[in-house]
Amino acid sequence: MKTNDSMYSALIDKKLVPVIKISDPDSSEQLADALITGGLSVAEVTFRTDCAAEVISRMKNSRPGMFVGAGTVLSASQVDEAVAAGADFIVSPGFDADVVRRCQQVGVPVAPGCVTPSEIMAALSLGITTVKFFPASAFGGAATIKALSAPFADVSFIPTGGIDMHNLREYTSLPCVLAVGGSFMATEKLIASKVWGEIAARTRSALSAVFTP
Ligand code: 3PG
Numbered sequence: 772m773k774t775n776d777s778m779y780s781a782l783i784d785k786k787l788v789p790v791i792k793i794s795d796p797d798s799s800e801q802l803a804d805a806l807i808t809g810g811l812s813v814a815e816v817t818f819r820t821d822c823a824a825e826v827i828s829r830m831k832n833s834r835p836g837m838f839v840g841a842g843t844v845l846s847a848s849q850v851d852e853a854v855a856a857g858a859d860f861i862v863s864p865g866f867d868a869d870v871v872r873r874c875q876q877v878g879v880p881v882a883p884g885c886v887t888p889s890e891i892m893a894a895l896s897l898g899i900t901t902v903k904f905f906p907a908s909a910f911g912g913a914a915t916i917k918a919l920s921a922p923f924a925d926v927s928f929i930p931t932g933g934i935d936m937h938n939l940r941e942y943t944s945l946p947c948v949l950a951v952g953g954s955f956m957a958t959e960k961l962i963a964s965k966v967w968g969e970i971a972a973r974t975r976s977a978l979s980a981v982f983t984p
Contacts, residue, residue, distance in 0.1 A: 775901055778860045778880035779927065781813065781838045782950040786943050786981050789974065790815050790842055790931060790952045792959045796822040799829035802957065803837055805967040809974025815862055815952060817842035818849055824856040831857035842952075847873035854879050862929075862952075864905050866890045871897050882929050886910045891923050901927045901949060908933025913941040913948075920947035936973075936980055943981045 782788060789806055791814050793799070806814055812834075816826050818841060830839045840860035841853030850861055850873040860880040863870050867883065871894070874881035885891045885902040894902050904916055907930035911918075916928050930942050931952030942951045956973045 775880040775899065778840075778882065779901060779949060781859070782929070785811055785813065785978060786948075786950045787811060787956070787974075787977055788813055788815050788840075788929065788931075788950050788952040789956045790817060790954045791826075791957055791962065792817050792819050792954065793826050793962050794820050794822065794959075795963070796825040796829060798962060798965060799826045800833045801965065801967050802826075802962060802970070803830045803834045805970040806957065806974055807834065807837070808967075809956070809971040810978045811956075811974050812836055813838045813840075814957075815840045815842040815860075818845070818853070819843050824852050827853065827858050828856040831859075844870060846870065850874055850877065850879070850881075862903055864903070866893050866902075868893070868897065871899060886915070888919065888922065891919065891926055895923070895926070900925050901929065903952070904928045904930040906932025907942070907951075908938070912938070913945060916942070916947065917945060920945070936977060939977060939980050 816823050827839050838859045841858040842862040844861050844863045847869045854877050861874050863883045865884040882901050882903045884905045927949040934951050934953040935955040942948050957970045
């Protein structure tokens with residue numbers, strides 16, 4: 772059974788999670804390859820398009836080394852759909868106890884969205900210590916995460932929303948940030964235009980921005 776520990780160890784290494792919105796499932800393999808070429812073997816495929824589950828399944832089947840999560844998961848039934856497709860982890864924009872409990876029942880790691888102390892406490896009460904912080908920039912950015920980490924010292928955050936090359940390090944420099952998520956490496960437009968070289972280049976640049984001293 773997978774636990775949240777497997778998500779933690781998969782994400783902490785590279786500290787970046789490309790957030791994907793994709794409409795053409797036939798691009799699944801090439802998108803996976805572009806990310807891998809750029810140095811990342813992880814993706815969060817959002818359930819914002821009808822083909823999200825198919826894309827997860829195709830990425831997992833064709834590139835089994837990839838760690839592929841489902842994002843924008845809003846219901847327990849979507850958890851089931853994502854897990855059936857082979858999702859390695861589940862991300863939700865908000866905190867929903869049914870979604871979290873379903874993930875725990877089926878044994879898939881989950882990062883629910885939490886931006887307030889109360890939401891974090893609700894997550895903690897279900898044993899969750901890794902949360903998405905979304906939309907990060909609109910909720911005060913790195914300063915808010917830093918303030919939240921004072922009372923919640925054991926909580927790891929995955930900030931997402933409004934993060935790009937320019938503010939990436941504000942987040943990754945915080946010890947309580949496990950990884951940052953963002954669409955800037957593989958935007959919807961770049962994916963739709965099949966500009967795989969640009970996606971690989973952006974991914975590589977983001978990694979070097981995180982790890983350049
Ligand atoms: C998400 O689903 O996590 C966000 O929409 C990604 O936000 P961004 O497009 O600002 O990176």
